[in-house]
Amino acid sequence: MLADAVTQAHPGQPLLEVSGVSKHFAGVIALNDVSLTVRSGEILGLMGENGAGKSTLLKILSGVQPPTKGQISFDGRPFAPASPLDAKAAGIVTIYQELSLIPTLTVAENIFVGRAPLGAFRLIDWRRMREETRKIIARVGLAIDPETPVSSLSVAEQQLVEIARALSLESRLIIMDEPTSALTESEVQRLLDIMRKLKADGVAIMFVTHRLEEASLICDRMTVLRDGRNAGDLERDGQAKIAIPAIIERMVGRAASDLYARPAQRHAPGTVRLTVKNLRTIRDPEAPHAIVLDGVDLEVKAGEVLGIAGLVGSGRTELARAIFGADRIASGTITLDGVPIAPQSPADAIALGIGLVPEDRKRQALFTALSILSNFSIAALGNFSNRFGAMSEKRERTDLETYRQMLSIRMASPEQTIDGLSGGNQQKVVLARWLARDPKVLIVDEPTRGVDVGAKAEVHQILVQLAARGIAVVMISSELPEVLAVSDRIVTMRQGRITGEMPAIEASEAKLMALMALDETRSTAP
């Protein structure tokens, strides 16, 4: 059956054609008249910053949601998948960062899930399943026992199993969403080799990534998106690689000021509040592929917004969690106002005057079933209770009202459950939660994720105001216009290390992108 897929392919023929596709969400235009083509036997890079519309396009192609406007054709026929299953049946498989294998089942069971080969009495023919699996995974260079449970494989191996499964489903287009972000360097090389091999077999690959270096080496062509529109196509044209400056130019192509105005009032930073010296974390044997901090130095002053720019997997979130006592550190020192500290838990860090607005609001910050009031006061219960532990709801309400006005939180009543608020207002409640503690250092991780454009600017304004009150604000973000607009000073991170530092006025998206996404250690052609 694999042979069929190869003979059907006509190298160079357009396989997937997207023309004039738009996607509108309640008032927001996520995709605006986007077109692209993927040919059989080629690797197309889909490039763009966060929010450029890549994910929306992937969702449309994988059948998660329909486009508002535009045509898509696949293999010469109109393509309008009603579900991910539809897309798969048509021959398009999407491999997401969050892998979709069932960890408790074996490799063979995963590959044949729902279609196990049957033998006598219509019972599962385990021997045939094992043999077929061995053949299928050999195609992606895996030589592991088909009986291995998926949970004991590395992320890279799991990815290959998913690719193998896609091939066994006679997929003709494989879409890979940030496949290299969780891989080590040698694993990346292996994956790129397999991609080349698949390409030679006539499979089309759409490679969605932030990593410019890898993309420039492997892609035959690139389609760059920016703000939901086509921002230009690039071709390799027989060169060893696509020129990186050309990619960056198309990705960022507009002044940051077009999107976010830089809040006006700036205060001269005061004394040093937080210092981090040579911070390292150890590899957790239970999570061998997690990012490890590799000697991070950092300094934040009172009244300053320090922006940390880094891609997913750069170690930015790990740094925040280590300072906050949420994860163990192996070595290094942290000092707060000149005093060495060693928080063993978030409770310790909070008591010392550090606050963290985490990356994943829903999972790490919100109590969705509880009222706005409970969500607001949870980190500062001591402020609102007497020495017997009795809460004063009156004091809670008064304080919440103060912050409601200060942050312009739009809500019906303090008793309302927080999940009824928009993302922006939820985030403001989380910010108010920390303000109630009057922290010395506030770390905000992706503060405007899932926040609509209008509220984003408000959140930015709030962060600058907090700094003006003497708080040392550390803002982690992968949205460069945001980093540029809000920060006074910017550091970039990559692979658990700080790769650059500059005042915000001297920074540009191109400079930051180069420091965040480039890897000088694997820059040469294969």
Add this chain to the structure above:
Amino acid sequence: MSAIASDDVKQGPNMARLIMRFGPLIFLIALIIVFALMNGKFLNPNNILNIMRQISITGLIALGMTFVILTSGIDLSVGSMLAFCGMVSAVVAKGGTANTLSLGTGAQQGYGWFAALLAAVGVGLIAGFVQGTAITRLKVPPFVVTLGGLTIFRGLTLTVSSGGPISGFTPEMRWFGTGYIDWSFGTLSAYALPVPVVIFAVAAIICHIVLRYTRYGRAVYAVGGNAEAARLSGLRVDRILVSVYVIVGFFAGLAAFVLSARLNSAEAVAGGGYELTVISAVVIGGTSLFGGVGSISGTVIGAALIGVLQNGLQFNNVSSYTQQVVIGLILILAVAFDRWLKSRARLG
């Protein structure tokens, strides 16, 4: 739904919360009306007191179980724990394992009702602490730890008692199970309430206040609602988790004492199957097994609902075999009704 994104001022959730609170109550009232129509004597004050006395033992444990379930935990060991607390308490009360109904000799050798109460409650606290610690330190799920506890405590009970009951307590001790507290307002002395009912009512009010109006209560809801967010908000999640098992242990001990006092005997088989009645009461009362949602008032209503159902069926001469079938069905129906009301509220 997405059209609402621009308008943050949504009233829906509040309405849902209101109905969520009253769903079980509506169901309870409907049930009372049905039984009253079937038999006029159902609403007789004596019968009502009888129902209240019936629910007070499992009701006490259900109060503690509410804390546990609010943290998205479960305690399956409460029935066995009750037997164990009762047996240790009886040994203290009698000064030994003498199986005698004679009030004189055994009681004189014992340490009195107060020591017996302390023993019952103390054993419950320790048992709860041990289980809570196993859950948080050994990272074994509550279901498994307390399933183990279920057989461990029953085994310990049988070991202590050699399988038989310990009977015959002092009148002072028996007062806690069989006595009345007379609330005489002027000439009206008809409102004599059974002591177990008063204990249950006082405990329910205290629990309600703790959950609703204290720091600790807020923390319990937060841990149940989102343990990771609670940790990142500075709560000592493990301590709170241990504490809820200590609380349910305390109530198992208290319930054991009251039950022994009422029956004038500590039975090795006491409390068998109580865990199911207790969990049913909490769940019918609207507390979510996923944690973070629920209330003591709901639990009291849930306990009352089960009591009314058992009593009403008995009143109408439904055989105890059929009763079990009906109670099971009503449990499912009550929760389904609650779900239905909530989904209507969300749509409205």
